[in-house]
Amino acid sequence: MLLFILFISILMVIATGIPVGIGLGVVGFLFYLFFEGSSAFISLPQTIFESNNSFLLTAIPMFILMSEILRKANVTELLFETVTKWVGHLPGGLAVSTVITCAIGASITGSSVANAASMSIVAGPPMINRGYDSKFTYGLIAASGTLGILIPPSIPMLLFASITEVSIGKLFISGLIPGLILVLMLCVYVILKDGFNNKRIKLEKASFQVRYQLTKKALPALCLPIIVVGGIYAGFFTPTEAAGIGVLLAFLLGFFWYRTLKITDILDIFKESLHSTCMILLLIAGSMVLGHAITTMQISDQLVKIISDYDVSQFVFIILIMLLLFILGCILEVVSVIYIVVPILFPVVEALGIEPIWFAIIFIVNMEIALITPPLGMNLYVISGIAKRPIAEIMIGSMPFVLIFLFFLFLLILFPAISTILIS
């Protein structure tokens, strides 16, 4: 009951259009005030101060910075060009190359929104010029862009790990196989749907010479994620250090290898990254206030008790949670869903003996769906803003992909080994 009131108040406050971070803080503060009295006042600034006082969270601005540097250095263009030279002439051509570039892009950014944004600039116009309709094009980019949070590095995974103390190295690595399977499914879909459409203007098959030249040029950018994620997995770096190395390498690549960065770009890069960082950190601060209240109210304990009283099985529990996440994902955005749901549910997950890494992966895949489901799918909005197309068009375009993602989610639930194979 309490949980229900909490959810309703969160949704009502956020619906007023208040900045979400502040809104979550307000709800948390009021609940705390109601249950604990005036001690809420002095603990408020303390919780907010401690919210961002974590070494693991420092990885977030670092990863944002890394992907911003690479974006400014036009690495996405280069990757798209390279991939297109390899697969562009095959059935499905540019669409397949968009999916693959999104997957590679996902390995240099931790955010799906950033991934979809840069891809809609890079891959959108070429696809439309070649005769793809804009519904399909932008729906595809919105959907493939969500790979950003499944393929490591991933900011939502970092947040998940910082709340639950699940190993971030293991979590990152576990995203790889599901990520690759999803890429495969998306490719198969676009080939079946569009591969044998004769109206497309075919691309010439590139010579081996051209492919070799471009691949050689792109190779350092392709190695960067291997160093960053591999370093974390091997235990050589902490995620924050790995992200730091990523930033250093990205700068070196931009200035000395590609020479596409100018010294004057640095200020812009830091400014842009600061804005995205502040947005996420304020969300985290507000969510922590809410989390503090949730812990004090012992909602999780009540939930564990209800579930053991009714003898709910693991499978039913997971299905219910996925349904809840799907609904929340439609109306909220990813960071807030993580901070609202994980602190409440994770103790239950542990109590039921569910594998935490598997739970994290299906959680993240559900959040990918959240990014492209209306009314609030962040990827839809970002692409609509960049491509100057009506939001409804992109929503309709991404609908088939929602079905694919749901099918994929179901696969992951039925076969947990897909998510855990690399860590067992």
Added chain:
Amino acid sequence: MLNFFDTQVSRLSLFFQNIAIIAFVILTTSVIYEVIARSVFNKPTIWSLEIVTYMISCVAFFGSAYVLRINKHLEINLLTQLFSNKYRRLMKIFSDTVGLLFCLIVFFYGCKLIELSYILGVVSVSELRIPLWIPQLTIPFGFFALSLEFFLRIVKTIKKIN
């Protein structure tokens, strides 16, 4: 009058943003310095980890006011978009007032927290033993600037209604 106030607040937010950018640069360099010092020269520093966690507070709270000014904080306007202009503005005044009150409370009790940390002489639990009130200063400063920005938003919306 409003224009003058607006310019001053915008200057303050911009100034705070610049502090946040400097903190961001320091954060980045200390992370990179630490990882090189540790893995290449095998000489880990004792200060890096702590500096980094203070800098991130600085980034978060000094940067936020300017981000609010340029409307880059996440706001969900699905429901309010359905309202007529008048109701939408009234709703905006309401939500900004809630935001303003929240930020003022954080500002006010943030000052108290600092007073308390100062009187009790609370220091960090690391080797640096930095008095905690210094990094905690980011809270009242940041939320003061946020309050000003919220206040301005309210005044601007009221002006639009008249």
